[in-house]
Amino acid sequence: MTLVDIPSPRIDTRATAPERAASGHASGPVPYRALLLGGRLLADVTTPTRQQPIADALAAALAARTGHGVDVQTSHDPSATAVADLLASDRDVSRLDALVVVLAPRRDGRTPAETRERLATVLADLTARLTVASALVVVVPSPLASGLTRHELDGFSRTVAEAADALVRVVRLEDGDPSLTPEERAALWAGDIAERTAGALVEPMVRFAPDDPFDEFLRVDAVERIEGRYGVPTAEFQELVELARSTYGTAAAAMSLIDDERTHYFARTGGVAESLPRGKTVCNRVMRLYGGLIVGDAALDPRLSALPEVRTRDVVFYAGYRIEGPDGAPLGALCVFDDAPRVVDDADLAPLRDLVIRAERLLAR
CATH class of the missing domain: 3.30.450.40 (GAF domain)
Incomplete structure (x- = not known):
């Protein structure tokens, strides 16, 4: 068995229902703006807007660690589709303070070396779309979120770490106590993501951004x-x-x-x-x-x-x-x-x- 990620749009293999993208906000001055791709893997499948708990929790966790306001936007697509769409589009991400990508491993015919090479290319392309002041954070989901064993995730985590350069922050999530509610688990995961993200942030882009272009x-x-x-x-x-x-x-x-x-x-x-x-x-x-x-x-x-x-x-x-x-x-x-x-x-x-x-x-x- 090998593990692979993008650009297959079939990464998230759990049953899915139509859902909307969610946005989370935390109060505070001069807000940071973050985009979460692949957040549906961390979603609460029991709620209509399934990514709302993780979006809210991530905004709150980042605000607590930075003292700034935070706006978190999610994508309703799996990480593979969302990343591929972002790279293929003209979307301006230069005003993002952080891009957080949940990479979901899956069984595939590629070798670990092929997976590592593909990941390195995609991460380099994402880095090129951001400014030098933006943080790129890669999240490896937990066994509960991914449906894979700890052993399988260990192998994928090593592959991600080898593919990422020194400027990419990598986060490995754990499930914690089995008795945690969905909201408590979202807070746990958000705290781990925020801890790594906060250390890579500089002054919010809103301080320096010129007029915002729009159609x-x-x-x-x-x-x-x-x-x-x-x-x-x-x-x-x-x-x-x-x-x-x-x-x-x-x-x-x-x-x-x-x-x-x-x-x-x-x-x-x-x-x-x-x-x-x-x-x-x-x-x-x-x-x-x-x-x-x-x-x-x-x-x-x-x-x-x-x-x-x-x-x-x-x-x-x-x-x-x-x-x-x-x-x-x-x-x-x-x-x-x-x-x-x-x-x-x-x-x-x-x-x-x-x-x-x-x-x-x-x-x-």
Whole structure:
């Protein structure tokens, strides 16, 4: 018997039902962003969104070890399919702080040497897609997750270790106490993954990333679908806006959706207009940023100083965080502002990010 992994799409041999990708979030300043491929091997098969426990647990474990917020996105595909799709696509992964890949061994006709050579090639290709500051972490699943014996996994772990270069972190998972609940086992596995991942992280990419590129036509289509469902503000979104204003103690707050021409403030408080020309709003600028923006005096920020609402000093202090759809398309922003300057820090964005995550979950229903 030999062990092999990618690119066969048959890696995960357990019975599967249609499932959605999951996202996990942990509160904190200046968030790290991680992508988990092959997480379905670590999933709780008893839940509808099976990867939600491991996504939540990994976000919490990384946040606890770094002191930063964390966003974890999963793929609903097996690791082989997900990795092959990533390498074949034009997807921009340069803004990822960590790429975590669960490599699932399986019985195949390849020799260990052939497997090692293939793995080395794939890991090199993945490394080339990331920036030098991104962490690549390879996870070898436990006997319970993989359905293989400890002896079989020992052989596969050696093959992975030989294929990985010095910059790739390799994690071998164990099952722990047999009496653990799925949530407890997810926390155990997430802790082991986070321990290795945290040591490879540097400053979050959000500090350095330029404007985020996106397909404008697809983005507008996503906005129009949302506007069709939420043309009239709902109490839940209005509650988030009111909470944002009270949290920051500002005169105004708003949640916007931005189409091809206008910024529509579909939930607002503090005298905010119902809509404005897109190019004249701070929210339009924030939507293009990876993450959020907070400024103590907008007139001193060259990205904002020429905007009409900044020049009139209606907007002086401003904090905004972009709202994304399930596919990552920027839809608009949640913002708070008033006409008095403040001393601010990036960490002050954390509460706004938490509210945006709640809004995104509402929009995805």
